[in-house]
Amino acid sequence: MNNTHALAEFLAGLRYEDLPQAVVERTEDLFLDWLGSALASQGRHPIPLFQRYARKMGPGVGSSRILVDGSGSSAYFAALVNGASSHLVEQDDLHNSSVLHPATVVFPAALAAAQDLGKSGRELILASVAGYEAGIRIGEFLGRSHYRIFHTTATVGTLAAAVAVGKLLGFDSRQFINCLGSAGTQAAGLWEFLRDAADSKQLHTAKAAADGLLAAYLTADGLSGAQNILEGEQGMAAGMSSDADPRRLVDGLGTRWALAETSFKFHASCRHTHPAADALLALMQREGLGHDDIARVTTRVHQGAIDVLGRVVVPQSVHQAKFSMGTVLGLIAVHGKAGLVEFEEFALQDPRIAAFREKVEMRLDAEVDAAYPQRWLGRVEVLTRDGRQLEGAIDEPKGDPGNTLSRAELEDKFRRLLAFAGARGDAEATRLVESTWQLHELADLQAFS
């Protein structure tokens, strides 16, 4: 039995009763966090393009919901549009060691399929856990070489979404193997778009969620797939990785709950900027520094941060600014935070941010790099105007499992996301929060519309 088979056996056998209470609750936390991210993109480019595409190509009615406008469609198009929506404002979750954003691919597919199939909240939770557990391990398996060129959330996301939908469809292990085959052979997504601030990130998560759902539905109807898509000689690792580690595919199945290792985003920027942002903030608070006390900032980072962030020099869009280390640290230094509002109002317009950006450089650090991706260490060196050399360090950014957000903080983040977008009123926000905290008791999922 190869590792894919072992993973498939685990997925087929997983029952709601097997889930620790903390995992169930964390799934509800992640779901609310995701729902806020999806709704926060309402009306923002390029989401209306995906809505129009769904209306043009899909049916005008259906029991699966496109969240940004509340309309009904088929499960495929709900997964597509919600997948695009939930990754736009860069506020969705991240699993560190896999460098996977699981929520933005798993929940769009799982919710769309669950609504289509008339499933309960518990079935959605179980399916989502299956998607997280599989996706995170597959991301860890493909390793850092994969992430250097490929957007793991797009590629691995296709398999994670497929697994979640497959669980809703009641797959046995043979079906999960076929489903992974059909999902893995659709896995795509290159980082090249980043340097042009192109819209592909939304295309990637939209397609991962929708393609994964497609793989699962076709598997349920009898489509066969490669039996060893992950490790085979012409499979994913062979084509898209040079450091794949097969043991990661089955790491702690049934005892390690990878879903619970997922981080919530506190800053509204690329996660690779967060350790440095938290370290700079801690240093400035400790030393009582203002932004104009600082002459130079050197962030000591892992190679992945340089690969993803290295290209953006002067950002041309708000989205690109979220991938600019200098801009993020500028917002932290000047405004004390780097939330959606700060990006929208200050990232491109505030001359203090532009000036601070020029003071920031990234440097590869052996210790930080060795710890990554298991640990995302924040290390900054600051030269003050008056000539002092200071160092700031954090070992676990805000939002990481050991430094997580409470339900009150999550609810606050959710309400701020909706308010930012002008999406839904307070009463509706309250209703969505309450429905989410009751997810494990809900008989159906029509509340999420």
Next chain:
Amino acid sequence: MNNTHALAEFLAGLRYEDLPQAVVERTEDLFLDWLGSALASQGRHPIPLFQRYARKMGPGVGSSRILVDGSGSSAYFAALVNGASSHLVEQDDLHNSSVLHPATVVFPAALAAAQDLGKSGRELILASVAGYEAGIRIGEFLGRSHYRIFHTTATVGTLAAAVAVGKLLGFDSRQFINCLGSAGTQAAGLWEFLRDAADSKQLHTAKAAADGLLAAYLTADGLSGAQNILEGEQGMAAGMSSDADPRRLVDGLGTRWALAETSFKFHASCRHTHPAADALLALMQREGLGHDDIARVTTRVHQGAIDVLGRVVVPQSVHQAKFSMGTVLGLIAVHGKAGLVEFEEFALQDPRIAAFREKVEMRLDAEVDAAYPQRWLGRVEVLTRDGRQLEGAIDEPKGDPGNTLSRAELEDKFRRLLAFAGARGDAEATRLVESTWQLHELADLQAFS
């Protein structure tokens, strides 16, 4: 200006008036050949799965046609189902040096979009030429290392389909660049399925056609894509090739018509078997041999043939038999041909085929490998029962540009394909043939339904 920009300029500027008459006629030839392949899959697994999926996820009406059942749908689902359909019976065209099957990805997308947009036959021809010219050059660019792991028709097919639809949408060069970016970042398809005889080949062509169409429609609505998806540091070549040759992207634009280099399939098997099949047939006819006169056959082949065919030992399905060199040569030796009927009736059941299969081996040949993929040389060594060592050689398999099929032969192949599947009657076949030969005069494309 990089090569992608130069290619985009060419695509944007290409006019129907620029096409040589021979290219227009060859496009009609290729279209008929494709149409026959699509209709021949009617009712055969896994095509009904794609039909049911389209009905479940898509609208029940629309001006784009799903060929196998004549129903209307949106352009996306027509491209999806027709893309799956036209690659099933392994009778669609092939471009040698790119190892791309262009028809099965370009025509489904182009016809679906042209019907949706109310375009004419000339516009369909122009769009298809654009798709072929771009797709073939991108396939040549990505090279042999890409094809070793990735199914080029799936990956590159996504871009070829996107270009064809982009031409129907009237793209300028800037839009073509964005469209290539959005298509290239969706490009996927791994060979791993082959060793399991899984259904992914149909999934690949379905998705390539549909994803390419999606990329083009979203581009038309304003979605941006990576500006250098082909050659960029985190683009297709960086992630999926180790021998990419950028000069191939612009090779002879406007003077070399790559579409006219495409081969028609004469045997109903993987193209990698055809050179050996023709060489064996020629040798047997020359020497007056029957199948039982032969004790051993050694086919001297290129590495790509070993990569694709090497895994299949005893085929478990008709589809897998098309990738079994021993089975194909057995059909040639016993029945004198390896058409759809021979595969269906004899490939798995006839003990003479099984016995002949055991006599066949493939061996890498330096001369054949050096000529590939520009030329597909056929070389066989035969040891007869009475101890003679014989050699057979052909330099251009039947169906290649220098040894092509006439319109009468194409029409005959088309009718045999339809008869094989019991698809449409004689009168309908005649109408489709006549419509195709008049494609350059048709005001709309509703004839193809």
